[in-house]
Amino acid sequence: MTEGSATVTMPETRSEEDRLLRRIWRVVALCRAVDERLWKLSRQGRSSFVLTARGHEVAQVASTAAMRLGVDSAWPYYRDMGVAFALGITPYELLLGSMGRAEDPHTGGRQLTMHLASPERKLGSISSVIADHIPHAVGAAYAAWVRREDSVALCWFGDGATSAGATHEAMNLAAARRLPVVFICENNGLAISVPLHLQTSLTSIADRAKGYTIPGVRVDGTDAIAVNDATREAVERARSGAGPSLIEAVVPRILAHSSQDDDAYRDQAELAAAQARDPLPRLERELIGRGVLTAQEARAEHERFDRMVLADADRAWSRPKPEGSRFNRWLFAGDEPHQAASDIGLGPLPGGVFDD
């Protein structure tokens, strides 16, 4: 794993906080551009499965901003587009995968949209199986504990994932051995159609932490500062050897679960309520209020991203599909390596959001 970006220290001064919020906004805006493009690609039949992070982006990016890139490891789930871009993964890589292209450096077009994997960015491979990655994050934390390395594992999952046995076994082991891991639940109150009250008796997922005697904190997932502060505190606690924490970021799921879901189980009032909590306009209002950004600059950046993402989508669409005959390559060690992200013309590995 390569050493990467500068550490993000506690923003003491107001201007540092401004800079952090500005950077978080940039990645969230990038997510939104890719989000909109993906739904269009789905309608055009260019991507047969789409699922995006709309409503979760600020919670994802603001929590990733508390990581030491290149030192700490990230274990996101399929909705974590914000984590991916905050780690320096580019829209082009994601689009290559979404269209099943051979040059997709993450899965060679073998997994669905957003099922990224990048050892360079210490991003553990995403699978569609709910909660399976949480024990992997604890395994990474165990590895750091064995080798006495100063590396913290962060992992993200939904409210539905908290019901899985794998989540419990991982949290219990991590707490028992005080392993350096941070559990971040993006609680959007839904697991496809199943509402929170049918998923669990908890009204706040953070309370689950009491069952493991580890800190559990509930934050408004659309409040970038609150998420960043809570994550930084949990990461430092893990780094200090005091063990894991659970953060519950309450977020809205603004759209359907995925392109395969009609969202018909939600009425207009629920959809409107989710839309009203969109974290992007809230963050923009905050930045404009702080004089860090003007409405015009915001719009310009959105349009720039839209153009960039469109170009990326067209470029990805033009790239070749995999040769059918290579289907069993990489089942076992020994085959020629596939292209890494770095060598398909993505330039020097962008250090992620936080050191432009």
Added chain:
Amino acid sequence: MTEGSATVTMPETRSEEDRLLRRIWRVVALCRAVDERLWKLSRQGRSSFVLTARGHEVAQVASTAAMRLGVDSAWPYYRDMGVAFALGITPYELLLGSMGRAEDPHTGGRQLTMHLASPERKLGSISSVIADHIPHAVGAAYAAWVRREDSVALCWFGDGATSAGATHEAMNLAAARRLPVVFICENNGLAISVPLHLQTSLTSIADRAKGYTIPGVRVDGTDAIAVNDATREAVERARSGAGPSLIEAVVPRILAHSSQDDDAYRDQAELAAAQARDPLPRLERELIGRGVLTAQEARAEHERFDRMVLADADRAWSRPKPEGSRFNRWLFAGDEPHQAASDIGLGPLPGGVFDD
């Protein structure tokens, strides 16, 4: 499931409490007689696998005493000899199984010692797999909830079992739907050689309940009244539709884990500490102090049980082994039924401890 014994109501008067303690003591004494016989059978090679309840018996019997026999269902684990005898299962049945005899009404000599199963006593089949029976208990509670029957499911398990994903998934579902189930953890501080602090970060297993917003209570598992009160409260709560509770009964594991374990990982001090917390002498002192029992009566009952159990063991040993050729009978429905406990000469189904 046949209707059975009278309900055990809250012991208002001192004499009722005395009667309850006397009955609990009787079953615990029976357990101890069978316990001692089993270890001898193991040394004689008459039973190749032995595992007993020594130290757990009062917690097991006192909690079972809070059930409505014939109405509520019991989901014990392999150490719950006290639950079995409190439900009316006889030592003879257990010994038939321990020696792999064909007439073992529970498993026909196919499972290890104590792996009982008795629809007549609403005792769910025990398997060696840790925690697998906890979802079954929740399934029984779900069945009662669907049919709006006034039946509560009680299930028992060890401290090690609390780490299993199955335990979490079962507790979360039961709490989410407020199913009528009571979770009873016999915390002896060990999972074979693994001490509690390596099993979980919890110092008290009862705190796990906070992660499911259900009541969790820790009691001294060697205090019959405390266990009985806590269980009765939890059973009534479940019966009222308010949902599950978790009871942690702290008990000593006085002997090795099983006949296959040398217990070498415990030093003399630990063994002595466990021995000192033996619940049987404590209960006898209590009864003698209350004038309910004299030392001579106690001794006489122990000797009576020893003779009875020895006779049962010899009788069981004399019974035939299964015919090898019937190995695949009862894989699927349709085969002639095996003998039920009631028809191998055990007389009318004893209603268990509580109505002699």
Added chain:
Amino acid sequence: MTEALVAAPPEGITMIEAVQQALIEEMRRDPSVVVMGEDVAIKGGVFRATKGLLEEFGDRRVLDTPIAEAVIAGAAIGAAMSGLRPVAEFQFADYIHPAYEQIVNQAATMRWRTVGNVGVPIVLRAPFGGGISGGIYHSQSVEALYCHVPGLKVVVPATPRDAKGLLKAAIRDDDPVLFFEHKKSYRRYRELVPDDEVLPIGKARLDREGDTVSVITYGVGVHHAREAAAALAEEGIEIEILDLRTLAPLDHDAIARTVGRTHRALIVHEANRTMGIGAEIAAFIADDLFMDLDAPVRRVCGQDSHLPYNAPEEQEIIPDPGRVAEAVRRLASY
């Protein structure tokens, strides 16, 4: 509203409608039948298999569960031990594996280990199979993984009529039945299905009579074989198609009858070749029917790989009518 659902449109019903009708009919017939799984109640199932059930039978008999496959299977087992007849849905067969412990160590052993005193009448249902660009976790064929463990029945219907008749039989069966429905067949075929028909578990169905090669298959393999048969008939090759329908227990007699007639056996299934159910069928033929064989026992199966999202690799892996026809030609000319 549900009433209409059960009435079949003139040109017959699809497999997904067959599944839905079987569930409704059996829940109406027997109050102990319940349905549980993720998104089965409010949403009516991600494939609409349980559409209308919540409205007619209520939120206790039609249970939206947490995402917790071990307790979905485990609670179904406990409820079955307590007198219910649960039908548990796993949203995709790819997500049944967290329940593997409860299925192979509890459901499969319960009756045997209690000498017949405690049965587990449950159905574990799941959409399965590839060819829809679903990727590794929406394309798996898992049926073979349950045929090595005694005490389980494994059923894979190929047509709407078999889906309905066999699902009704599975729900009434007193033992655990795993029931896999191929996603690509859910809406692709319509068939007139008699009301209240219950079909036998454990019996194969002769889908097509022929004399040259016996194609022994199930699920989408039946449809591949039918397409191949049409092409081959024009070349004067009449294949016999045996639809196994049940993989555990295997219908050895039906296999013996067809191989006895054609003396050439070709086994077809989408699941991976190595240790697919085709291996057990070939092993049975190579032993018991050795004297009947005029040619090697061939298999046309999925390649030994995971199924990818991208189409080129997926099409290279999973069998199709062309490969079936090609294998028949080679076998016929052996």
Added chain:
Amino acid sequence: MTEALVAAPPEGITMIEAVQQALIEEMRRDPSVVVMGEDVAIKGGVFRATKGLLEEFGDRRVLDTPIAEAVIAGAAIGAAMSGLRPVAEFQFADYIHPAYEQIVNQAATMRWRTVGNVGVPIVLRAPFGGGISGGIYHSQSVEALYCHVPGLKVVVPATPRDAKGLLKAAIRDDDPVLFFEHKKSYRRYRELVPDDEVLPIGKARLDREGDTVSVITYGVGVHHAREAAAALAEEGIEIEILDLRTLAPLDHDAIARTVGRTHRALIVHEANRTMGIGAEIAAFIADDLFMDLDAPVRRVCGQDSHLPYNAPEEQEIIPDPGRVAEAVRRLASY
């Protein structure tokens, strides 16, 4: 104290000592090798396979885990993705099933789904097999359940030398290896084992040359076959014994060589007959080696049942040298 452990007694070491020595040697050689599982550290393993490891390597590299098989496998996978080489012990193979999801959906798919960028170098070790009155949950043979899923290697050593050499190879292998050690062979045989010998995964071993019947087997089947061979030799029947050692990937060439020599194949394994690995071997022979066959492909396996605690039923189920010899005689005279 550990030093002595590694030095082999004059008449050789047992299989359990071979496992222990392999773990110690590989942990000394490579600091990234760690061992995790229930009772592996303080107790040294319920079969003493990890005796002495805690004292020499400390309580981080030798981890007593909670009773939680999904995170034992899952944390091993995550640690392997982070540069360690974990060896996870499942106390009995009967208790590996709660980890089935992590093994078949994560370990087996990781390298393929990341186009080779992310490997999972782990060993999942477990005592397995029956014949010791252990009952359903201390007697299971589970190896076949992992041979249908691409991306996994499955190794079953029959002798102390193979156990040590193949476990060392498994730990150094960059892909997931399931490693099953038969309990009845743990202490029953002693063998001189060369130091630091690493044996090839994927290669069978010719245990005995012969010309009449090829007995293709692994694990305790090798010992049954050796006993049968002694008796049969007196009747002038010289059987060839092929010890597969690795079940995935199968050594097809070695199978072809021996069947090519004897033209009669008998497959022996204790695991259940239906859908045991013998099915895939018989299917391979019935197809690729059809022309070599002078007789049906026979299998002597465990009956399709669970294994009971009582001896009479258990002995009826699991194969023994007598049944192997009987099958050889019938095959030889076919």
